[in-house]
Amino acid sequence: MKQGQFTILENTALTGRVSRLRLGGDVSAIVRPGQFVDLRLEGFFLRRPFSVCDRDDASFLLLYERVGRGTELLSALPPGRTLDVLTGLGNGFDPEHGGDAPLLIAGGTGLSPLYGLAKALLKRGKSPTAILGFNTASEVFFEEDFAALGIETLVCTADGSRGLPGFVTAAMDRRHTGFYACGPEAMLRAVCETSPMPGELSFDQRMGCGFGACMGCTVLTKKGPLRVCRDGPVLDREDVLWAD
Amino acid sequence: MGRLSVSLCGIGLDNPVIPASGTFGYGYEFAELYDINCLGTFSFKGTTLHSRPGNPLPRIAETASGMLNAVGLQNPGVDRVISEELPKLAECFHKPVIANVSGFSVEEYAEVCRRFDAQPQVGWLEVNVSCPNVHDGGMSFGTEPKAAAEVTRAVRAVTSKPVIMKLSPNVTDIVAVAKACEDAGADALSLINTLMGMRIDLRTRRPVLANRTGGLSGPAVFPVALRMVWQVSQAVRIPVIGLGGIQSAEDVIEMMLAGASAVQVGAANLVNPCTCRDIIRALPGTMDRLQINTLQEIIGGSHGQ
Ligand SMILES: Cc1cc2nc3c(=O)[nH]c(=O)nc-3n(C[C@H](O)[C@H](O)[C@H](O)COP(=O)(O)OP(=O)(O)OC[C@H]3O[C@@H](n4cnc5c(N)ncnc54)[C@H](O)[C@@H]3O)c2cc1C
Ligand SMILES: Cc1cc2nc3c(=O)[nH]c(=O)nc-3n(C[C@H](O)[C@H](O)[C@H](O)COP(=O)(O)O)c2cc1C
Ligand code: FES
Numbered sequence: 001m002k003q004g005q006f007t008i009l010e011n012t013a014l015t016g017r018v019s020r021l022r023l024g025g026d027v028s029a030i031v032r033p034g035q036f037v038d039l040r041l042e043g044f045f046l047r048r049p050f051s052v053c054d055r056d057d058a059s060f061l062l063l064y065e066r067v068g069r070g071t072e073l074l075s076a077l078p079p080g081r082t083l084d085v086l087t088g089l090g091n092g093f094d095p096e097h098g099g100d101a102p103l104l105i106a107g108g109t110g111l112s113p114l115y116g117l118a119k120a121l122l123k124r125g126k127s128p129t130a131i132l133g134f135n136t137a138s139e140v141f142f143e144e145d146f147a148a149l150g151i152e153t154l155v156c157t158a159d160g161s162r163g164l165p166g167f168v169t170a171a172m173d174r175r176h177t178g179f180y181a182c183g184p185e186a187m188l189r190a191v192c193e194t195s196p197m198p199g200e201l202s203f204d205q206r207m208g209c210g211f212g213a214c215m216g217c218t219v220l221t222k223k224g225p226l227r228v229c230r231d232g233p234v235l236d237r238e239d240v241l242w243a244d
Numbered sequence: 245m246g247r248l249s250v251s252l253c254g255i256g257l258d259n260p261v262i263p264a265s266g267t268f269g270y271g272y273e274f275a276e277l278y279d280i281n282c283l284g285t286f287s288f289k290g291t292t293l294h295s296r297p298g299n300p301l302p303r304i305a306e307t308a309s310g311m312l313n314a315v316g317l318q319n320p321g322v323d324r325v326i327s328e329e330l331p332k333l334a335e336c337f338h339k340p341v342i343a344n345v346s347g348f349s350v351e352e353y354a355e356v357c358r359r360f361d362a363q364p365q366v367g368w369l370e371v372n373v374s375c376p377n378v379h380d381g382g383m384s385f386g387t388e389p390k391a392a393a394e395v396t397r398a399v400r401a402v403t404s405k406p407v408i409m410k411l412s413p414n415v416t417d418i419v420a421v422a423k424a425c426e427d428a429g430a431d432a433l434s435l436i437n438t439l440m441g442m443r444i445d446l447r448t449r450r451p452v453l454a455n456r457t458g459g460l461s462g463p464a465v466f467p468v469a470l471r472m473v474w475q476v477s478q479a480v481r482i483p484v485i486g487l488g489g490i491q492s493a494e495d496v497i498e499m500m501l502a503g504a505s506a507v508q509v510g511a512a513n514l515v516n517p518c519t520c521r522d523i524i525r526a527l528p529g530t531m532d533r534l535q536i537n538t539l540q541e542i543i544g545g546s547h548g549q
Pocket of ligand 3: 208
């Protein structure tokens with residue numbers, strides 16, 4: 001974990017609800033795909049957590065959905081402004097966990113950390129396939145970015161207005177060696193119920209600190225209580241205890 | 245004795261800045277960012293006799309200038325705190341530490357304190373009779389002067405370490421509870437714990453917190469805490485540790501002027517993990533500007549005004 005000042009290099013809308021934000025600064029604490037950062041926003045007491053989508057030597061990319069007052073405010077900040085950011089939070093994905101031909105399964109903005117993971121997997125000579133789920137055609141984003149990596153990229157929409165009709169699980173009926181999933185909890189659960197393959201899931205919980213100090217985000221797992229912010233956000237599907 | 249040093253129940257502190265229980269874990273996360281030996285001391289997460297999983301999620305909600313928490317005293321239980329956390333803590337923190345204790349019966353409080361009494365790393369016992377987030381226990385001991393006194397006496401009997409009683413603001417007369425604790429043998433008081441509050445999600449029309457209610461802390465509660473420290477410190481002879489909403493060196497000085505002999509910093513650590521280090525660094529300059537020579541001399545400086 002590191003705390004630092006970052007400069008907004010880019011903050012542009014991708015769809016009606018989702019934007020991309022590139023922040024420049026000391027990225028040395030971001031060491032694995034699936035880790036997240038915590039942004040301080042003026043006027044709000046708690047920080048806002050976002051998964052890192054991609055990084056280079058001097059900046060990283062976030063993809064965020066405008067869902068409330070904090071993300072609305074964020075979308076109005078112009079390039080050049082600085083933000084106080086905690087970086088290098090959470091464990092991140094294990095690129096070996098999903099075998100040589102893993103599925104990357106995303107619901108909405110859950111695709112963000114899977115993009116960085118896809119790049120890491122390709123570097124290790126693996127052949128991932130992306131399944132990107134959305135509600136409807138107008139919400140689809142980042143499909144070309146995944147496809148541009150040269151990986152097979154399937155889009156599903158719940159209303160059938162684009163790609164495969166239905167949920168991401170409908171696209172899972174082929175042979176793969178494992179999966180990595182990020183999206184709403186109901187989707188994560190459905191993915192686990194659809195396939196017995198080894199898998200890693202990235203969870204999203206309300207957080208106090210984001211770095212393990214407050215016990216605000218603890219979930220009970222087969223390994224005992226784990227802090228989603230510090231021991232997660234990525235958990236092995238085998239360790240997850242689903243609520244009834 | 246430096247300009248910042250104070251004394252707490254006969255144990256010297258290099259400075260009065262103490263991270264508050266539940267907001268500093270067992271220190272290691274912060275030790276990644278700075279040398280936590282710069283702190284006066286710190287109070288670790290509330291400990292009960294047996295391990296507790298805590299409340300269901302969500303446990304955290306944001307408020308204007310603060311936050312609600314309903315963690316529910318998640319902790320591994322006193323024996324594992326002693327066997328696992330204290331040895332790890334000894335590697336990154338070399339001063340006596342405050343053991344924060346909770347319980348659901350007078351006997352439980354006493355038993356946890358008895359086990360911590362044997363730990364040389366523990367300098368003080370801070371007995372939390374004020375947790376609003378657990379049902380049938382915790383806060384109910386802190387809202388009744390008689391019950392608070394009973395816990396104080398039971399704990400006092402099993403330890404030779406200084407006993408700090410941590411009081412709840414969720415009472416009509418905090419001075420009565422404070423005096424009852426003093427009479428029952430408390431060596432110091434810390435106040436305040438969180439104020440009971442809640443939030444409702446407009447879309448789902450349900451409480452944001454799974455526990456429905458939670459404890460409010462952060463800058464929103466500072467004036468309430470300050471008022472209570474001011475009242476209590478004039479009514480008792482034992483030292484008072486002031487906490488609630490402290491974020492800056494100025495806040496520390498204001499709290500000490502109100503009568504605090506030392507201060508704790510809670511929620512601010514969660515938002516800016518370097519808050520305590522930054523406050524300690526800022527204190528000398530802030531004191532210069534305010535023509536304060538030593539912190540010791542300003543304790544209760546507003547009394548009688
Ligand atoms: C590890 C992690 C990674 C995340 N990655 C992304 C991402 O890549 N892209 C993205 O769009 N969103 C992501 N989120 C969700 C994002 O943090 C919330 O959408 C955001 O905090 C909402 O802030 P707000 O002020 O707009 O909403 P408000 O509802 O006004 O926020 C009120 C409070 O609730 C919290 N909150 C609200 N929704 C969520 C949520 N879904 N998860 C956690 N806290 C929430 C806020 O942080 C704030 O404290 C992630 C969450 C976590 C925990
Ligand atoms: C997440 C969280 C957990 C807490 N856990 C405890 C606890 O275990 N024991 C305790 O005595 N107080 C606990 N508290 C209360 C704080 O120690 C402190 O009394 C309160 O938050 C007011 O200070 P602040 O406004 O600086 O946060 C907790 C507070 C927070 C925010
Ligand atoms: S959010 Fe504080 S421990 Fe996870």
